[in-house]
Amino acid sequence: MVGPKRPLFVLFGSSIVQLSFSNGGWGAILSDIYARKADVISRGYYGWNSRRAVQVLDQIFPKDAAIQPSLVIVYFGGNDSMGPHSSGLGPHVPLPEYIENMRKIAIHLKSLSDATRIIFLSCPPVNEAKLHENRSPYLSELVRTNELCRNYSEACIELCKEMHIKVVDLWTAIQKRDDWLTACFTDGVHLSAEGSKIVVEEILKVLKEAEWEPSLHWKSIPTEFAEDSPCDLVASDGKTTLNPSEWTFHREIQWD
Numbered sequence: 367m368v369g370p371k372r373p374l375f376v377l378f379g380s381s382i383v384q385l386s387f388s389n390g391g392w393g394a395i396l397s398d399i400y401a402r403k404a405d406v407i408s409r410g411y412y413g414w415n416s417r418r419a420v421q422v423l424d425q426i427f428p429k430d431a432a433i434q435p436s437l438v439i440v441y442f443g444g445n446d447s448m449g450p451h452s453s454g455l456g457p458h459v460p461l462p463e464y465i466e467n468m469r470k471i472a473i474h475l476k477s478l479s480d481a482t483r484i485i486f487l488s489c490p491p492v493n494e495a496k497l498h499e500n501r502s503p504y505l506s507e508l509v510r511t512n513e514l515c516r517n518y519s520e521a522c523i524e525l526c527k528e529m530h531i532k533v534v535d536l537w538t539a540i541q542k543r544d545d546w547l548t549a550c551f552t553d554g555v556h557l558s559a560e561g562s563k564i565v566v567e568e569i570l571k572v573l574k575e576a577e578w579e580p581s582l583h584w585k586s587i588p589t590e591f592a593e594d595s596p597c598d599l600v601a602s603d604g605k606t607t608l609n610p611s612e613w614t615f616h617r618e619i620q621w622d
């Protein structure tokens with residue numbers, strides 16, 4: 367642990383979470399936006415489905431932890447939605463089980479503390495042609511279609527409505543861009559920096575609009591050690607100092 371205490375944000379999910387600190391990913395962007403405000407940490411597991419997530423929920427989010435997360439952003443579904451393999455092995459999770467697993471995750475997270483907020487991300491689309499092109503000689507054929515992604519996305523959104531959980535409809539959000547097929551992925555599945563920007567925009571929109579008390583939107587969270595100091599840079603008047611603690615002009619995008 368390091369001090370002072372800041373709100374803890376946890377990103378929990380499969381590869382779209384694990385890779386979110388790579389290549390201008392959405393985890394890295396959130397971490398930058400919340401610099402000096404909240405600690406954004408990743409519990410992302412490449413290749414995981416919701417079944418594996420449920421098996422380790424108590425280890426990742428112990429109920430008796432001294433500090434509970436203020437926000438958990440959850441993403442599972444891409445791997446679950448892959449078609450079943452004839453051997454019974456592989457990441458496929460049938461839709462009804464996926465919904466029950468996501469429900470278990472939500473119930474567990476809600477039980478951590480009254481102040482733990484949750485956002486689910488639904489399954490994003492895939493570029494089917496690109497996936498086909500990238501077929502790996504090391505893997506059995508994977509059945510992955512955009513229609514399957516949509517069905518898992520819709521089921522996730524439905525569950526969130528029922529459980530009053532905030533949700534980002536990634537399947538729809540990504541496809542709003544005309545060039546989504548080429549712009550939003552690195553390999554047809556995983557998000558490029560452009561795809562990640564959409565994820566960030568959607569998450570910030572939820573955080574801004576949520577009626578949560580206290581608000582978790584970045585502009586509402588105090589900046590650590592933001593007081594003026596005689597050690598700050600001296601202004602051109604030669605008498606005062608300039609406090610840089612709230613500066614954001616280094617960012618390529620001025621996030622709202």
Ligand SMILES: *[C@@H]1O[C@H](CO)[C@@H](O)[C@H](O)[C@H]1NC(C)=O
Nearest residue numbers: 511512513514515516517518
């Ligand atoms: C997706 O859901 C629709 C409507 O429930 C269903 O008719 C369709 O078969 C599903 N698609 C796949 C690929 O499972």
Ligand SMILES: *[C@H]1O[C@H](CO)[C@@H](O)[C@H](O)[C@H]1NC(C)=O
Nearest residue numbers: 380381382413414444445555
């Ligand atoms: C699912 O897992 C496989 C590896 O097992 C990975 O290649 C794929 O990108 C993952 N997809 C998502 C959307 O998490």
